[in-house]
Amino acid sequence: MAEKPIQGEKRVFMTGNEVVAWAALAAKAEIMYGYPITPQNEIMHYWTRLAPKFGKRFLQTEDELSAGFTTLGGVLAGRKAFTATAGPGNTLMQEPMSMAEMMRIPSVVIIQQRGGPSTATVIYSQQEVTMTTYGGNGEGLRVVYSTANHQELFDYTIKAFNTAWKYRFPTFVLGDGYQAKMRESLTIYDPEEKGLEFVPTETFLGKAPVNGVKQPVHLRNTYNTEEELYEVITRYMEEYLKVAPEIIEHREFSCEDADIVVVSHGVVSRAAKVAVQELREEGLKIGYFRPVTLRPFPAEELKKVAARAKTLLLVESAFGQMAKLVKDAIFGSTVALENLFKPGVGITSEEIVVRVKEIEKGALAK
Amino acid sequence: MTMIPQMPKSWRLESKPHKFCPGCGHGLVLKALGEAIDELGIQDKVVFGADIGCSLLAWDFFNVDTVQTHHGRTTPVVTGVKRANPDVICIAYMGDGGGYAIGSQHLVNAAARNERITAILVNNCNYAMTGGQMAPTTLPGMKTETTPYGRDVRESGYPTQGPEMVAAITREGSYVARGTVANLKQLKGFLKKALQNQMDGNGFSFVEALSTCPTNWRTNAKDTWAFVEKEMTKFFNVGELKNPAAKEGE
Secondary structure (H helix, E strand, O other): OOOOOOOOEEEEEEEHHHHHHHHHHHOOOOEEEEOOOOOOHHHHHHHHHHHHHHOOEEEEOOOHHHHHHHHHHHHHOOOOEEEEEOHHHHHHHHHHHHHHHHHOOOOEEEEEEOOOOOOOOOOOOOOOHHHHHHOOOOOOOOEEEEOOOHHHHHHHHHHHHHHHHHHOOOEEEEEEHHHHHOEEEEEEEOHHHHOOOOOOOOOOOOOOOEOOEOOOOEEOOOOOOHHHHHHHHHHHHHHHHHHHHHHOOEEEEOOOOOOEEEEOOOOHHHHHHHHHHHHHHOOOOEEEEEEOEEEOOOHHHHHHHHHHOOEEEEEEOOOOHHHHHHHHHOOOOOOEEEEEEOOOOOOOHHHHHHHHHHHHHHHHHO | OOOOOOOOOOEOHHHOOOOOOOOOOHHHHHHHHHHHHHHHOOHHHEEEEEOOOHHHHHOOOEOOEEEEOOOOOHHHHHHHHHHHOOOOEEEEEEEHHHHHHHOHHHHHHHHHOOOOOEEEEEEOOEEOOOOOEEOOOOOOOOOEOOEOOOOOHHHHOOOOOHHHHHHHHOOOOOEEEEEEOOOHHHHHHHHHHHHHHHHOOOOOEEEEEEOOOHHHHOOOHHHHHHHHHHHHHHHOOOEEEEOHHHOOOO
């Protein structure tokens, strides 16, 4: 049996789903529970080929409810377990993840977004933002990383395991069908050789007796009274808000003097980056802002940008799901909001350039 | 001096008297289960999963590692535990709604995969925690809150034959039985064998227990007992359906 899946670092050219499987191996994940749904299938395909070589396991379940709940069982038994899904599977995944929120079970879910609502397309969208950030019958006690390229898929999948086990909130890596299926160059590496320390797992159920004495645990997600629940949720929210600044990540450039700031996330932010660079070369005062964590959202960071800019241009492959998060974050700001919403469809840098110029023209005409 | 009634060693005294209604069969099933755990000496190795419905009231019932889950999802949770740590002895404890309706796909597939877990399903012919609605196991003609004129089999079919279904879809190594709270000695024997079957690594083990619900049946003690002994057994045969250990002796 090979010792480490990745020795040192290696330049590779692979699909995003393959990247996720390698990242989970690199993060020392021990077991994957999964159910087929496009476009995430190849995560399982690569995992089932690679995992046995490193003494790791897999269970194909009967549906995503089972994939989620078996994942939680694996975590409770002390293993680094994870799952992956998409679209309608993500809908079902919200039930187990709400249990993870209530019981503070560390868990990692990779989402490769597809078109919605319903079965829609198996290809691509950014329409699972609302569900992934605030799904389930709760308060959104979770962390969502929205990746833009294959290097990030690798880096953030590894990071997701540490975030989940450190803070004990379910953690999602939100990719999409384009990232899942396209091939791209990236560097994979052994995280420990780079100095990254893994947060140790914890055995919640089935712990061996200590000095012959077993202390049984009783875990539950149900409460008898409103007050009892209120106390628990208040404490969880306080903890969440306290650690949120440590978790929040975003990227921005050219925002200092920008009149228009393009706000986008995930794969769309790549088009936005090119568009902003081109427009800057033309001499237009355009900036770039990208939330990496959609939950918790970089609200303070965006507020600062919104305070200086005249307009935020919200660009996404959904009809305003990221926009809702933005509006919530900058509430009270008087910045103008414009949008380029293309639900379920990719967005090019050319389209963003055209949209920015329209807004510029409109502003001059006033 | 206060007399403490005799209770299984694996019971958690702090949570007694338990929270089930007077006359409820859960306490009896859990007593048989507690004695089975004691006699097998496995208290420190058990992971007990409790479903939603009245079975959730068992979340602090035993001095064993316990996890209370969602409605129908106890089978996958303990499957996940067992797959991650085969050394523990996993029990999924649920009602007829959890096992035969909302979680039926999990029961069917865990059985088909021959998961090395023990599922215990309490059949009381109704959804009791939510106020007595029709369950998959409600008897034909039986009145519930959602069948106020009696269960019409043309509208909603016949009672689910759980152990028969599990027996039909499992192969070598599975243990399947139906016991009743009216015969606790036999029920305890079935539970013990179902646990032993898991410990031997044979395969999926399933015990349905016919149980009582006087609160929702609106029956007195005598009628409650008559219902479980006479009415339920018309549809649900008590006995062992599959026992890998018995094969050689036959």
